[in-house]
Amino acid sequence: MKIGIIGTGYIGGTLIKKLNQAGHDVRISDARGIHLIPENLKDSGIQVVEVTEVFSDVDVAILSVPLVVLPKLVEAVKVASRECVLIDTSNYYPSRDQKIDAIEDGKVESIWVKELLGREVVKAWNAMGSDSLARLGTAPGTPGRLAIPVAGDNSEHKRVAMQLVDDIGFDPVDSGTLAESWRHQPGSPAYCTDLTEKELEDALGTAVKSRLPARRDIAVEAITERFGGDGTNPDAAYLVRLNRALFS
Template identity: 55%
Template sequence: MKIGILGVGHIGKTLSRKLGAAGHDVKVANSRGPETIDPTVLATGARAVPAAEAVQGVDVVILSIPLNRIPDIAPLLTNVPTETVVIDTSNYYPARDSEIAAIEAGRVESLWAAEQLGRSIVKAWNAIGSDSFALKGTPAGTPGRIAIPVAADDDSERAVGMALVEDTGFDGFDAGPLAQSWRQQPGAPAYCTDLTRDEMPAALASAEAARLPKRRDLAVAAIVERLGDGTTNPGSEYGVRLSRALYM
């Protein structure tokens, strides 16, 4: 597939390397220009391009940017064909990204993002820690392979998201429509707990929407206390242990 990735942060850079290694034609962009993209992001064949070029002539656009920046990049997608699948990997962390009133009032993050973009989206790769994503991918059929939930309203778009998750070394798990994607948001039992395909259904089903924000903020406070700031992502061992203790 031809894939354009906007954002080369913790998740975006791994997407670039993994999808390039899987044989996809990958273009990547950030907000500062292609010359600022670290060469390691391009190690498996991805090309650094301006943001406007990254979304042109592709089958899939992946947004790996802070959630509060989605309204800013919406104009880039205005002329992107409706058949192009748009995948969002972001999560809402108000202490980091500023508060969004609609989400604070209970709007599902993915539904808010789709409204800002004015088009259907797929939610994927948001429910795995960046260290686990970079280090724990395994071939299909490997015992204990980690699953990543994928939500979308369009069945065919969800299938594309699941197939690409498989290409990055994880089991793509059908998490249903976007209205249910709150079950894979920060604070939920399926979020950053490195579960298998068999473990995922119970985790998604046991999520309690009202408890998610408090659990999310407790995790942030613990990470800040341990690492000293809210921008450094924890290693997979500590991150998974913390997430399981607080979310499950």
């Protein structure tokens, strides 16, 4: 498939490499300018294009930036065709993003994104840490294969996103509509806990929405204390241990 990606950080950079390795035709950009794209992402046929062009003539458009950056990308998204599958990896962290009243008041993060962008959105790759995503993918059918939740309101768009999750080494789990996608927002038992398909389905079912913000903020505090708060991502072992302990 032809896939455009904005965001070349921990998650976007990992998706770029893995989707390219899986044989997809990947083109990438950076919201602040292509001069900021890391050199190691410019090989193996990956095209680097301006942000205004990256979603032109693609089957799938992926946004992988902090949620607070999304309002700057409304025009870039308008370039995508109506048929294009738009996937967003973002999560809301008020300590990193500015506070967004609607989300603070309980609006589901991806509903806020859908309304902002004015089109269908699939939520995927938001609930696995970057270290796990980069290292722990396996072939279909491998015992203990890890799973990733995918939510959306358009069943065909969700099917495409689930296929891409499978292509890069993980069992896709249909987590329902966007309205249900809070079940894998930060602070939920499904968030960055590295679960298999059955475990993930159980975790999605046991989430309690009112408990998410406090658990999310405790996790941020622990990671900041341990890693210094400079944005360095924790390794998979630490992140999964921390989150599983919070949700036990």
